[in-house]
Amino acid sequence: MTKEEIALKACEILEEYYPESVCALRYSKPYELLIAVRLSAQCTDARVNIVTETLFQKYPTLESFADADLAELEQDVKPCGFYRTKAKSIIEMAQRLITVYDSRIPDTMEELLTLSGVGRKTANLILGDIYGQPAIVTDTHFIRITGRLGLTRHKEPEKVERDLRPLIPPERSSDFCHRIVQFGRDVCIARRPKCDICRMQEFCAYFRDAGK
Numbered sequence: 001m002t003k004e005e006i007a008l009k010a011c012e013i014l015e016e017y018y019p020e021s022v023c024a025l026r027y028s029k030p031y032e033l034l035i036a037v038r039l040s041a042q043c044t045d046a047r048v049n050i051v052t053e054t055l056f057q058k059y060p061t062l063e064s065f066a067d068a069d070l071a072e073l074e075q076d077v078k079p080c081g082f083y084r085t086k087a088k089s090i091i092e093m094a095q096r097l098i099t100v101y102d103s104r105i106p107d108t109m110e111e112l113l114t115l116s117g118v119g120r121k122t123a124n125l126i127l128g129d130i131y132g133q134p135a136i137v138t139d140t141h142f143i144r145i146t147g148r149l150g151l152t153r154h155k156e157p158e159k160v161e162r163d164l165r166p167l168i169p170p171e172r173s174s175d176f177c178h179r180i181v182q183f184g185r186d187v188c189i190a191r192r193p194k195c196d197i198c199r200m201q202e203f204c205a206y207f208r209d210a211g212k
Contacts, residue, residue: 003151006203007167010149013199014179017187021175023129024182026052030105030130031062031097034115035090037122039080051079062103065094089117107131121157128174136161136168137177141184148188150205 001009015021024045025036032052039048055076059065065073073087080086093116097103105126106112112123121138128135136142138157146152152163168176187194193206201207 001203003167006149007151007164008169009203010200011168011172011176014176014183017199018179018182021178023125023178025049028056030126031065031094031103032056033129034093034105034118034122034126035065037125038086038090038093038117039077041086042082043080048080051077062094062097065090066098068094086117092116093118105130107133119157120161124161124177128177132174134165134170135174135177136164137174138164139177139181140190141181141188142177144190145180145184145188148193148204148206149200 023033025033025040026049027033027036035055036048036052039051058076059068059073068087068091070087070091073091074083077083077086077090096115097105100114101111106115107127107130109120109123109127112118112126113120124135124137127133128137138160143152143155143157143160146160146164147155151167152160154160154163165173184190187198195201195204195207195210198204198207
């Protein structure tokens with residue numbers, strides 16, 4: 001099978017595994033997703049959701065984040081780790097959104113990357129989930145699984161994104177990324193993948209090599 005055929009087959013199987021594709025991070029406003037993703041760096045989505053449940057109540061508007069006391073916000077986000085850096089970038093992000101973008105989340109990669117703490121992974125998630133644009137979100141699950149399938153040999157997020165963009169149909173790319181995260185937690189886990197129950201055995205390079 002070609003890489004294109006493998007990618008399409010993976011899309012089909014994941015759509016059958018997970019008919020409903022949803023972001024694991026909880027939010028009700030676009031800027032809340034930006035903040036939640038920032039907090040998720042080196043932290044589990046489950047812990048972020050616990051923290052943001054009270055955080056978004058305490059700071060109910062973008063302006064309240066922009067005006068937040070840094071030391072206080074640091075303590076609010078401390079359970080997510082790297083709290084000093086994260087709190088600082090959240091305040092800076094909120095201030096720039098208000099002053100430069102009139103409190104609206106930008107809809108281009110170039111503009112999103114000007115926000116504090118926002119890299120390509122975060123920007124792609126926003127473009128896909130908020131604006132419905134084609135997006136390849138290269139988190140650890142995505143990098144691991146696409147590598148195991150033989151779709152990329154790279155580990156660097158930007159190189160993986162570059163390899164996968166031509167392979168995943170644009171209209172399916174954002175949902176594919178969400179589904180692959182779920183699949184990475186349920187089946188293709190990092191240390192002990194459940195290859196015996198995986199429906200991608202027939203075209204998985206990792207399974208083929210492991211069986212030798």
